[in-house]
Amino acid sequence: MTAALLILAGILIWPARGSTVALARAREAEGEGEGESLTVDALANATVLLALALRSGRGVTEALDEVARLSGPAVGRDLGRVTAALRWGRSTEEAWSYASSAWRPVAVAMALAQECGSSAGDVLLEAAGTLREDEGRQQEAAAGRASVLLVLPLGLCFLPAFIATGIVPLVSVLLTRQLG
Secondary structure, three states, X not given: OHHHHHHHHHHHHOOOHHHHHHHHHHHHHHOOOOOOOOOHHHHHHHHHHHHHHHHOOOOHHHHHHHHHHHOOXXXXXXXXXXXXXXXXXXXXXXXXXXXXXXXXXXXXXXXXXXXXXXXXXXXXXXXXXXXHHHHHHXXXXXXXXXXXXXXXXXXXXXXXXXXXXXXXXXXXXXXHHHHO
């Protein structure tokens, strides 16, 4: 009897194949799939690839399309949106607004290069260097905060222990000699 109830409960709880596929598709659409987070390293690498593609003589949309095709899913998704917006005739600023906010330094660099008429490749290489430097500074600051937070438990644990094993016995011996 209990075996039948367990089997029935398993059948009711077990998700159907169609709902699993639908959930996976929904996660892909939302960008929640595995390995799809946009890291600073991936962003900087894509920026360098974009700069090299532009330096080699490719147009902006062709370079964006190549980098999107060669990069990971998160980078490809964002650059694909920018490429599509540029092909639809959107301005550079408006096209980059379709990408995630992490692409803001790259968007500013591209807009600046287009506005000034300079080589976008050089500006993008500088933007990639700035992205990596900023990430390094943030990691150093996080390491500094971690070292301070690691000292806090030491103080909270060892200071009372020192007082209990060193100061209290000494004070009690001195008080007993003086009073007794």
